[in-house]
Amino acid sequence: MRMSEGGGGRQGLGPTGAASDLVRGIVERHRSLEGPLLSVLHTVQDELACIPPECVPIIARGLNLSRAEVHGVISFYPLFRTAPPGRKVIYVCRAESCQAMGGIELEAHAKKRLGIDYGGTTADGELSLEPIYCLGNCACSPSVMVDGRLHSRVDARAFDQLIGR
């Protein structure tokens, strides 16, 4: 998923042929690019909130790659996912500048408040929590990103406000 969006309730590929057509269309649109695979994967994830495993053969065939190659690329990059996340994804910065300003405490608070670890989604499917390694917002650490929007100097209270709980 692009950092700009959460799952927004989208549910992956699903059983319909419509979604397969969508993926085929995406591959088609990107075929003329040099080295199109990452762009294809980003676009699929934008549309479906994730890259469902059922897409892999379609993408592989369309780009003349092996399924293993496509799978290998998806699994290499931390921001690609194979299952849809919660409606919103909360990225908490773990990197040094944020650590210098209470990032570790924030991380612990976030996990406790949401009752999930990194990679998890709240039971109601609303919020997912992910680690991120620097958001380029280091002068105003600690940083959090939600829906592509940065939040600065996030302490426990600001975090609770941010998630509305």
Next chain:
Amino acid sequence: MSTRVFVPADSTARSLGADAVAEAVAAADPAIDLRRTGSRGLYWLEPLVEIETAAGRLGFGPLDAERASRLFAAGAPAADHPDCLGLVEELPALQVQQRLTMARVGLIEPLSLKQFEDHGGFEGLRRARALTPAEIVAEVTNSGLRGRGGAAFPTGVKWRTVLDAEGAQKYVVCNADEGDSGTFADRMIMESDPYLLIEGMCIAALAVGASRGYIYCRAEYPQAIANLSEAIRLVEAAGHLDGFRLEVREGAGAYICGEETSLLESLEGKRGMVRYRPPLPAIAGLFGKPTVMNNVISLATAPIILARGAEHHRRFGVGRSLGTLTVQLSGNVRRGGLFEVPFGMTLRQVLEGLGGGTASGRPIKAVQAGGPLGAYIPPKHFDTPLDYESFQAIGAMIGHGGLVVFDNKADLGALARYALEFCAEESCGKCTPCRIGAVRGVEVVDRIRNGEQAAENRILLKDLCHTMIDGSLCGLGGMAPLPVLSVMEHFAEEL
């Protein structure tokens, strides 16, 4: 004429409430001519609102929506208003700077081609178009510019290699992965002066004979990607690219993809596995073709070098570190932000003079320079001048110019552990010292911290660090031990 008011739309400024401030200003006085600029990088003052006057721009900040509404309730405030910071250009934090690369950042609306050109945009490219490729390369070589991405390799020498390489198709690739904690200068250029980067890439393309260019930007920077993409569309429509094909490509969260050969693999649509060298990317880079790869700041400095000449650039800096460094101050610091200063200022001048000490008010314990693979520098080295050679002499590196400040509550043992944990997390896995060494390193650090055979394990950890340094394929495994060794040397009681 209606008063012109500038409110930054930089992503950090927005995270501090700049959008709400802009709305409040517009609502308070609908006659105001509101402009959304980039940020000056004085982040402790953001949201910083600037008001145009005959004498220059007056600054007010940091503001929130409520204060902005009050401030503008009876029209735009004047210089005698108690909250006025004075003329922005005369703020001490800008006065000490020498803005060559970042000259327009924060001043103009990022996507206005007219403002870009009114402030000197395309002067460098116009001059380059009147020169031969060899002359452009000579200008950059003579300027003394060294790569700002971290390795500090002379940019002109790299360009020369690509110019001399045989090939019908050559590429210019901009490394906009900016993965180092504590750095945001690339982001600021891309968000706040995207045409500058495009101009720099056009100059590089002319210099080496490249017809295509890619900007590989990390996905963590959505606003930079959006601004750059739009800037490319507009500049192309205006006919400035002259046939050069430029595209933005987005990373997907892998730190290793900032390493140049891994980045090339990623651009080709593959896993970001580091390549063996030789061949150099300059000879066989993207899709096996001769490729110039430079950091955003390196490319964005080419225009002023071409516009003003190599000699002008050499006037700044010291020794073999010429020009300016975009210092990015972050972490536990009172005044965090970007300061473009000539090489040669001491670390202490930067930390105390510019940064104002820690945010917490406690003493500084250490500074990590050069990102997650950089050393933790103790106060006894704070009189070191900021230049590549002096930093090397104390076992540190300037890298991309990030300085992360820690106060005396920081746990440096934990930070050393984190360096290895990060390396294990981000290793591409191609070479054993990095892939396995980092994992074992975390375990050994844990044993030391738990008091298990601490003396023996310290020896083991040092040995492991040197194995990683000597045996790793790239700088990830090769430098991740540096923060660890620096903690062991300077903060021995903590690891």
